Amino acid sequence: xxxxxxxxxxxxxxxxxxxxxxxxxxxxxxxxxxxxxxxxxxxxxxxxxxxxxxxxxxxxxxxxxxxxxxxxxxxxxxxxxxxxxxxxxxxxxxxxxxxxxxxxxxxxxxxxxxx
Amino acid sequence: xxxxxxxxxxxxxxxxxxxxxxxxxxxxxxxxxxxxxxxxxxxxxxxxxxxxxxxxxxxxxxxxxxxxxxxxxxxxxxxxxxxxxxxxxxxxxxxxxxxxxxxxxxxxxxxxx
Numbered sequence: 316x317x318x319x320x321x322x323x324x325x326x327x328x329x330x331x332x333x334x335x336x337x338x339x340x341x342x343x344x345x346x347x348x349x350x351x352x353x354x355x356x357x358x359x360x361x362x363x364x365x366x367x368x369x370x371x372x373x374x375x376x377x378x379x380x381x382x383x384x385x386x387x388x389x390x391x392x393x394x395x396x397x398x399x400x401x402x403x404x405x406x407x408x409x410x411x412x413x414x415x416x417x418x419x420x421x422x423x424x425x426x427x428x429x430x
Numbered sequence: 431x432x433x434x435x436x437x438x439x440x441x442x443x444x445x446x447x448x449x450x451x452x453x454x455x456x457x458x459x460x461x462x463x464x465x466x467x468x469x470x471x472x473x474x475x476x477x478x479x480x481x482x483x484x485x486x487x488x489x490x491x492x493x494x495x496x497x498x499x500x501x502x503x504x505x506x507x508x509x510x511x512x513x514x515x516x517x518x519x520x521x522x523x524x525x526x527x528x529x530x531x532x533x534x535x536x537x538x539x540x541x542x543x
Contacts, residue, residue, distance in 0.1 A: 319473075346529060357436075357519050357533030358474065371528060406473070416462055416481060416525060421473040 317341070319422035321407050327428045328397045336392045336425045340409030347390050348419060349382055350406040358406055364390060365413045397429045432457040434522050436534025444542050449510050451537045453520035454502040460522040463496060463503050464531065469516045477518075478505070510541045 320339045328334050340347050346365055350358035351374075360374040366387035375382070379397075384390040394401055404424040410417040433456040443449050455463075464479035480487045480494045480503065487494050491510075496503040507514055517538050521531040 348530065350531075355536070357434075357521075357535050358531070360530040360532065363528075363530055371530060374530070410529070413529070417529075418464070418476050418479070419531060421466075421475070423473045 319407055319409055319420050321405075321422040321425050323425060324423060325426050325428075327430065329430055330398060331396050333393065333395045334397055334427065336394075336405050336427070338390045338392070338407030338409075338422060340388065340390070340407070341411075341420055342388075344409035344411055344420075345387075345413050346410040346417070346419075347384055348408040348410075349390070349392050350408065351376075352404040352406055352424070354403075361392070361405075394427075397427075399429050402427055402429045432460055432522055432524065432532040434520060434532050434534040436520050436537060438537060439535065440538045440540070442540045442542060443510055445510060445512060447510055449505075449507045449514070449539055449541075451505045451518055451520070451539075452502060453504070453522075453534050454500075455522040455532075456501065457522070457524060458498075458501065459524045459526065460532075462523040462525050463494070464521050464523075465494060465505050466519045466521065466533075467516045468519065468536075474519060507539075510539075512541050512543050515539055515541045 349361040352358045363371040364384040379395045381393045407422045408419040461482035466474035468474045493506045520534040
């Protein structure tokens with residue numbers, strides 16, 4: 316079946332612009348995660364959804380970052396007033412249930428470059 | 431919070447040799463430890479995982495060991511092949527309180543033909 320998809324794959328923004336990144340999880344997956352991966356580093360947790368509920372947003376670096384999953388499927392990560400330090404690959408992952416021992420399936424990521 | 435350290439950052443081996451990557455974690459409550467492989471420009475993919483009630487797990491040429499007392503776990507790849515060349519990430523999670531993965535900084539493995 317289809318895996319996790321993300322769009323756009325690449326995004327270039329001028330500093331100060333707002334951007335919206337989309338994640339389509341595997342159909343039926345309850346849990347959805349957003350991670351930020353800086354160049355040469357491991358992914359860092361941003362936020363977690365169980366269905367439409369955002370249960371953990373402790374990793375969001377500032378109030379410029381906002382995520383939503385209104386119908387418990389597609390999710391959008393929005394970054395307002397982008398800064399150069401926001402440049403990174405943003406990875407979305409989904410897992411089948413809300414249980415802990417479930418593989419997280421990652422999308423291909425959106426590479427954001429802020430000029 | 432949890433912190434995961436990973437070593438080495440780069441590893442070069444001859445085809446057919448073994449490769450070992452080591453990780454340590456700080457939170458004794460962590461109970462799930464997956465390993466992901468990420469090829470250049472691609473998504474991370476799970477290659478093996480281990481739960482805290484198990485000391486070792488094998489899957490063909492890949493094995494993972496866990497020492498809960500010392501809070502470290504290792505990935506072992508035997509009979510390495512050029513297609514094993516990639517960046518490998520370890521991760522830890524406390525599934526009782528949160529489902530988020532805390533990743534190490536990655537190991538770039540190069541298998542020389």
